[in-house]
Amino acid sequence: MPDSVRPRRRRANALSSRAPDPASLLARILDTPHLAQAVPRLQPEVLHRVIQHCGLEACSDLVALVTPAQLSAVFDLDLWRSSRPGREEQFDADRFHVWLEVLAESGAEVAADKLAAIDPGVVIAALARDMRVIDGAAGVVERSDRDVAGYRLVARRGELSETLVAVLVALEGDHSEYFHRVMRGCRKLSNSAPEPDGFHDLLEDPEQALFDLRLDREIRREQQGFVTPAEARAFLQMCRGPVSDPDHGPLRNPIVGAYFRAIESAPPPESSDAADAGPVEAVHDVLTALSEAGVLPTRPMGLLTGAVADAPRLGRMRTHLNFARDSDHAAYLQRSQELAFLANAIVAGSSIQARAFTIQEAFDGAAAVCNLGIENWRSAVRDDFLVSHDLIRVFQAGWRVLSADVCLFTAKRLIAVLDDLRCVDRDTQASLDDLRRQLTRHCEVGEPWRSGDALEVIAILDTPAWAALLGLIAHFPVMHAVMSASTSRARSVSASAFEFISENRQVAAVHDFLASLPETLSR
Numbered sequence: 001m002p003d004s005v006r007p008r009r010r011r012a013n014a015l016s017s018r019a020p021d022p023a024s025l026l027a028r029i030l031d032t033p034h035l036a037q038a039v040p041r042l043q044p045e046v047l048h049r050v051i052q053h054c055g056l057e058a059c060s061d062l063v064a065l066v067t068p069a070q071l072s073a074v075f076d077l078d079l080w081r082s083s084r085p086g087r088e089e090q091f092d093a094d095r096f097h098v099w100l101e102v103l104a105e106s107g108a109e110v111a112a113d114k115l116a117a118i119d120p121g122v123v124i125a126a127l128a129r130d131m132r133v134i135d136g137a138a139g140v141v142e143r144s145d146r147d148v149a150g151y152r153l154v155a156r157r158g159e160l161s162e163t164l165v166a167v168l169v170a171l172e173g174d175h176s177e178y179f180h181r182v183m184r185g186c187r188k189l190s191n192s193a194p195e196p197d198g199f200h201d202l203l204e205d206p207e208q209a210l211f212d213l214r215l216d217r218e219i220r221r222e223q224q225g226f227v228t229p230a231e232a233r234a235f236l237q238m239c240r241g242p243v244s245d246p247d248h249g250p251l252r253n254p255i256v257g258a259y260f261r262a263i264e265s266a267p268p269p270e271s272s273d274a275a276d277a278g279p280v281e282a283v284h285d286v287l288t289a290l291s292e293a294g295v296l297p298t299r300p301m302g303l304l305t306g307a308v309a310d311a312p313r314l315g316r317m318r319t320h321l322n323f324a325r326d327s328d329h330a331a332y333l334q335r336s337q338e339l340a341f342l343a344n345a346i347v348a349g350s351s352i353q354a355r356a357f358t359i360q361e362a363f364d365g366a367a368a369v370c371n372l373g374i375e376n377w378r379s380a381v382r383d384d385f386l387v388s389h390d391l392i393r394v395f396q397a398g399w400r401v402l403s404a405d406v407c408l409f410t411a412k413r414l415i416a417v418l419d420d421l422r423c424v425d426r427d428t429q430a431s432l433d434d435l436r437r438q439l440t441r442h443c444e445v446g447e448p449w450r451s452g453d454a455l456e457v458i459a460i461l462d463t464p465a466w467a468a469l470l471g472l473i474a475h476f477p478v479m480h481a482v483m484s485a486s487t488s489r490a491r492s493v494s495a496s497a498f499e500f501i502s503e504n505r506q507v508a509a510v511h512d513f514l515a516s517l518p519e520t521l522s523r
Helices: 022-030 035-041 044-054 057-063 068-078 093-104 108-115 120-130 162-174 176-190 205-223 229-238 254-264 277-292 311-327 329-349 359-375 391-420 426-444 453-461 463-472 482-488 504-515 517-522
Strands: 131-135 146-148 151-155 478-480 498-500
Touching: 022 044, 022 057, 022 277, 035 277, 044 057, 044 068, 044 277, 057 093, 068 093, 068 108, 093 108, 093 120, 093 162, 108 162, 120 131, 120 176, 120 205, 131 176, 146 162, 151 176, 162 176, 229 254, 229 329, 254 329, 311 329, 311 359, 329 359, 329 391, 359 391, 359 498, 359 504, 391 426, 391 463, 391 504, 391 517, 426 453, 453 463, 463 478, 463 482, 463 517, 478 482, 478 504, 482 504, 504 517
Parallel strands: none
Antiparallel strands: 131 151, 146 151, 478 498
């Protein structure tokens, strides 16, 4: 990234200058009275944020206090990684082995007790990556092979860790049925081989096991309100198309319908015993420490009623939501659930400046698109608009404007500018020609953001223009700060500074910027 656009966080945490470092934060949490009773009451997402912030290896004392249910939920969050935002997440077997080492710091028996309560498919998928399991009667293949309860463990790479062997021995001793289920699963994957003729479309056993594991996780997460990346991308793509009758008729988006059906079918949370004052206060102390350290995000739902920095630009959205809140609680609750779905879809299916959205950014972005949708609604909008209209259709209306009048409009305008632009440097001109060809090809299928890498040549001509174009020709278009800073001739602007497009006047500002683009790039 060019030096003249200096990277900086979009929103500097007001507490960052005095927030404790990870070691100090963890020490403060561990010193909390009644911690052993408080940790089982924490949400898995909170525990995962602590682990991310402080490091898994440093959190062994905290991990020792989590319940099996919490551990399973944290595994769903922590053992799956995506190569880039919006792509499918893959199971990370190496990360599981780090977890195994951390769990075993409290003893192999403790680790075995916790593992025995989670989905054996997770353990099978992780162990089968590093070892083969064969019957002991097959004989010793290598001196490094280990025998556990009649199963011969053969390392696939390197050597089997002593921790792994100790935990398996503890599993066999204390949880024999679970142990044999895991071993049989690993043995099945160890013996997997392709069909001799090669003419088959079935997954190999290891791939099938990972597919089943991913499917089970997706079902659990759907019931918790998450959206898969594939569903999110499909939903956002569908939102670019026309809606036949936005004012009438039931909601017909199949992805949204499946999402709410999954939530409705989820079993109710188990009720806990009445909490003592000590544990409740301890939970509050832990959450306070995390909030002060900036580990926990601000509450996204505050967007609906609280004062936020973007309030003037979300005026229509806030006004209609407040009306629904005051006049129809059921409708307001439904709109809140729809906003949560939209934020989840944005997190799972899109990206911002080549990174994943934060939760707060996703809520802000969803609200901005909805505000834009209200401004561009086909018919008159009354005060009770969001009592009778769902946010899904409103988002669709705004998303179409954002896609057509910002993203595609910018790409096509840039193509026209590049047609007439000539550079004396032959290499630069060749790169500009390549950008024009890529933009033309990707615009034909409605995905100009796929030319993002080729856009870098614009930085040679004008770095602020490149930063602005990169924000506009994106899967989720935003206005880079250089567009507003250009009037004040700022010498440098944060590379990560942007604002969501929520009003038609911002769309008009984009068009004004593009009108000046030929002059800007020709200087």
